[in-house]
Amino acid sequence: MKRTQAAPRKGASRKPARILPRPQRGRIHPVVIYPFRQPEHNTDLEKLYELIGRLDEQKDVYARPLTVIDRKTHQANERRKAYQTFRRNRVERHSDVLDAWCVDTCQMWYTGLGTAFDRGGPDDVYWLIPGDFDYGTPVGQEVLSRLHDLPEICVELEQDLCIGEIVTDHNNSKQLIDTYGTFALLYNWFPKEAEDIRGYTERPRSEFFAVRHGFLREMLCRRWYPHEQTVVLLLEAVLRHKHISRFTVGAISDLPEGRDALASAWHQVERTERVLKSFWQERHENKPGWADRYRALEAQSEMVVRTALGILQNLLG
Amino acid sequence: MQDRYSAHRNIQTANFVCNAPLAKFVSLVGDFNRWDETAHPMKKTPSGSWILSIQLRHGHHRYAFMVDGTLTLDPMAMGITKDDRDRRVSLMALS
Numbered sequence: 001m002k003r004t005q006a007a008p009r010k011g012a013s014r015k016p017a018r019i020l021p022r023p024q025r026g027r028i029h030p031v032v033i034y035p036f037r038q039p040e041h042n043t044d045l046e047k048l049y050e051l052i053g054r055l056d057e058q059k060d061v062y063a064r065p066l067t068v069i070d071r072k073t074h075q076a077n078e079r080r081k082a083y084q085t086f087r088r089n090r091v092e093r094h095s096d097v098l099d100a101w102c103v104d105t106c107q108m109w110y111t112g113l114g115t116a117f118d119r120g121g122p123d124d125v126y127w128l129i130p131g132d133f134d135y136g137t138p139v140g141q142e143v144l145s146r147l148h149d150l151p152e153i154c155v156e157l158e159q160d161l162c163i164g165e166i167v168t169d170h171n172n173s174k175q176l177i178d179t180y181g182t183f184a185l186l187y188n189w190f191p192k193e194a195e196d197i198r199g200y201t202e203r204p205r206s207e208f209f210a211v212r213h214g215f216l217r218e219m220l221c222r223r224w225y226p227h228e229q230t231v232v233l234l235l236e237a238v239l240r241h242k243h244i245s246r247f248t249v250g251a252i253s254d255l256p257e258g259r260d261a262l263a264s265a266w267h268q269v270e271r272t273e274r275v276l277k278s279f280w281q282e283r284h285e286n287k288p289g290w291a292d293r294y295r296a297l298e299a300q301s302e303m304v305v306r307t308a309l310g311i312l313q314n315l316l317g
Numbered sequence: 318m319q320d321r322y323s324a325h326r327n328i329q330t331a332n333f334v335c336n337a338p339l340a341k342f343v344s345l346v347g348d349f350n351r352w353d354e355t356a357h358p359m360k361k362t363p364s365g366s367w368i369l370s371i372q373l374r375h376g377h378h379r380y381a382f383m384v385d386g387t388l389t390l391d392p393m394a395m396g397i398t399k400d401d402r403d404r405r406v407s408l409m410a411l412s
Contacts, residue, residue, distance in 0.1 A: 149377065149410045156377050157398065157408075199405060200397055245408055247396035 026123030026213075028151040029116040030055050030065040032095060033108050033207075035132035038077045042086050043136035048129070049090040051144050056094045063119060065095035067131075068112035070102045103226065110224050113211075117220060122213050127151040130207040143250040151210035153245050160215040160242035161233060164208030164249040165201050173261045176315055178203055181269035181308040182231065188301050189276040196238045200246040204231050205268075208249055215242055225278060227271035232279060262316040269308050273301055327375040329411050335382040335391070338365025345369050346388070347380030352400065354383040373411055381406045 032052060039045065055062045069091075077083035091097055098115055102108045109128060116126050127150060134140045143166070153162040168175045182204055186194035197204055205228055211219070215237065225232050237244050277298065284290040335343050343359045349371075350356035359367035359382070367382075379400055382389045388404055390397065396408030 146410075153377050153396070153398075153408070153410075157379065159398065243399065245396055245398035247408060247410070 026121065026125065026155060027063045028061060028155065028210075029063040029120055029124060029126045030095075030129055031109075031112040031116050031126060032065060032067040032129045033105060033112060033131050034067050034069040034073060034091070036070055036073055036105065037132075038073060038080070038083050039132075042082065044134050044140065045086065045131065046090070047135040047141055047144060048131060049094055051147075052129075053090075053094040055148075063116070063124070066098055066112055066116050067091050067095040068098045068100060068102075068108045070108060071099055072101070074099060106224075106226050106229050109229055110220075113216060114220055117213070117216055120213055124213045125151045125154040125210050126213070126216055127210045128207065139251045146247075146249045147208065149247050150208060150249070153247055154210045154212050157245065158243065159245045160212045161237045162210045162245045162247055163201050163203070163206050163230070163234070164210075165203045165206055165246050166208065166249055167251040171315070173265050173312075173316055174203070174205070176312060177265050177268050178205060180311045181265070181305075182228075182272050184304045184308055185269075185272050185276050185301060186231070188304050189280045189297060190235060193235055193238045197234045200234075200244055204234050205272075206230055209233070215240075223282065225275045227275045228268075231272065232275060235279065262313060265312045265316055266309060269305060269312070273305055277301070328372045329375060330370055331373045331378075331409065331411060333359065333369045333371070333380075333382075333391070334393075335359060335367040335384065335389070336365070337367060337382070337384045337389075340367070340384045342385055343367040344383045345371070345380060346383050347378055347406075348400075349373055349378055349380070354386075375411050378409050378411065379406045380409065 030052065032048070035045070052065050052067075056065055069087075087097070098112060100108070100111045102111060113126055113128065120126065127147075129147065133143070135144050147164065150162045150164050153159055166174075179202075183194060183198060186197065186204070207230065209230060211233070218240070219233060219236060222236075234244070236242075277294075280297065281290075281294060284293065333345050335345075337343055343361075344354045345357040345359055346352045346354050357369060357371060359369040361367050379398055380391070381400075381404075382391060388406070390405060391407040394407035395410055398406060398408045400406045
């Protein structure tokens with residue numbers, strides 16, 4: 001099939017292609033989530049912080065970037081010279097570092113987005129940038145050159161949430177988890193909302209997104225679930241009739257964490273189920289007969305999880 | 318909205334392709350033509366695809382194809398969103 005596209009650019013570089021001109025109002029707050037495990041080589045982080053450095057120069061468009069580093073990451077690496085040097089010369093030079101003890105990545109998001117929110121204003125947009133992706137590869141650099149579209153879409157098209165979707169092979173574990181786990185569970189607990197979400201994205205657990213100040217405030221002030229924040233953001237956005245966009249950012253992989261693909265997939269499906277159960281309960285616990293309905297859905301959910309894990313075991317085990 | 322940024326005065330050619338060999342009339346609609354289905358008719362090629370090149374300002378544009386009167390998403394679009402009438406439409410970035 002022919003592809004609809006902008007006319008090819010001669011000599012297009014992999015640097016961020018366009019720096020957003022000065023907006024009349026509002027700024028974009030980049031929030032970087034530093035990898036929990038310090039990579040052996042800094043190639044990917046070097047490329048990421050080249051981008052962060054360029055954003056930091058555009059002070060009329062971007063607020064001072066913020067990097068969240070888990071204290072456990074710091075403690076594990078504080079004697080490593082490479083980490084110290086990179087942190088001092090790249091991370092601290094181009095961003096404010098927020099050292100925080102965090103239970104998990106979701107708490108890093110909460111801490112980072114919350115701190116950026118405290119610095120922001122009503123017309124601002126917050127841009128989450130996960131640090132643990134292979135930005136150093138040629139395709140990773142291409143993705144880096146597109147990420148700026150996410151907050152810009154929020155600003156230009158007045159969207160509350162813009163989800164960045166990465167392109168993966170159908171057999172990629174992330175894709176398999178979403179197909180057989182995340183969406184299967186979403187259709188069980190929130191069938192109508194699941195349909196709406198799937199109308200936007202096949203990757204409801206994406207770590208790439210930008211969110212507008214007002215919607216972020218609503219989210220921060222609610223209960224912050226400890227898992228699968230993007231799924232919760234999407235559910236809330238759909239339930240609250242927010243303006244949502246999805247933008248494809250390209251093909252990229254997260255850095256290896258040393259975890260078994262099946263074990264990791266297993267945890268992720270179970271976490272998704274836990275968060276959906278809690279979220280459903282919170283929304284329905286004041287309605288008559290909610291407990292019977294919950295038990296029925298829970299029984300179905302158990303079957304969904306069992307089926308998903310069986311499929312994932314066949315494919316990833 | 319697009320006038321909020323001065324760089325949107327920058328113009329670039331955008332190429333659109335809609336694969337609808339059985340259609341009688343296809344046009345391009347979007348924010349840039351106020352969703353007017355007569356503003357940008359597409360041209361049918363011998364292969365059955367409908368094509369159009371237009372000049373657009375840098376930035377992000379919402380658009381769709383109007384295929385024999387039916388609003389149709391671009392399957393190759395870079396993104397998806399909704400228009401002001403709450404219809405799902407395609408999204409593109411020009412930079």
